[in-house]
Amino acid sequence: SSTAITVLGTVATGTWQGIKVASAYLDDQTAHLNITQSFTGAKTFGAATQFNSTVTVGVDDAGYDVKFFGASAGAYMEYDFSADQLRILGPSADAAGSSGKLLLATAQTAVAANDILGQIDFQAPLETGTDATAIAAAIKAVAQDTFSASVNATDLIFYTGHSEAATEKFRMTSQGELGVGGANYGTDGQVLTSAGAGAAVAWES
Numbered sequence: 001s002s003t004a005i006t007v008l009g010t011v012a013t014g015t016w017q018g019i020k021v022a023s024a025y026l027d028d029q030t031a032h033l034n035i036t037q038s039f040t041g042a043k044t045f046g047a048a049t050q051f052n053s054t055v056t057v058g059v060d061d062a063g064y065d066v067k068f069f070g071a072s073a074g075a076y077m078e079y080d081f082s083a084d085q086l087r088i089l090g091p092s093a094d095a096a097g098s099s100g101k102l103l104l105a106t107a108q109t110a111v112a113a114n115d116i117l118g119q120i121d122f123q124a125p126l127e128t129g130t131d132a133t134a135i136a137a138a139i140k141a142v143a144q145d146t147f148s149a150s151v152n153a154t155d156l157i158f159y160t161g162h163s164e165a166a167t168e169k170f171r172m173t174s175q176g177e178l179g180v181g182g183a184n185y186g187t188d189g190q191v192l193t194s195a196g197a198g199a200a201v202a203w204e205s
Helices: none
Strands: 014-016 019-021 024-026 031-033 066-069 076-080 085-089 116-122 137-143 154-160 167-172 178-180 191-193 202-204
Touching: none
Parallel strands: none
Antiparallel strands: 014 019, 024 031, 066 076, 076 085, 116 137, 137 154, 154 167, 167 178, 191 202
């Protein structure tokens, strides 16, 4: 029937989609349940649907695609379960900015030197041993000064591990300098040279 439900109430005990619940009630948009609820098949939720606990999609070794659409046609983020990968697509409009975008940001309101604006870590957390489970590589954007209306100096730093948690191996500074083996930028007239197999390059005269 197309007649809207006008009477809302509370169920003290009963069954919801085959699962017994101690209590449940309905409001204009929501079925409130006090027990774990499983939804099967395609489900459409209202614009203001809110989940206040862990949301699990599928089970180990048998998942489903999860897709979030953007405001522009063609733009979405999707975890593709069959490819085991996260994909971010930009708008379908043929424009220079039609690309997938990933923003790493900080919630700090007073950014100072050495604050991290965003980072990407690489790890093998299911391995065994101190070195094996440590962060093996990372990329960080690190502030170099207190931010202001005229200052946003930031270095992009690359870290790798050899037999330790990843340490700084290379950086590009806010002024375009290249730091090798740490904050080592060389001096005027020096060039990058090789010290041989297994050794990092260095600035040399």
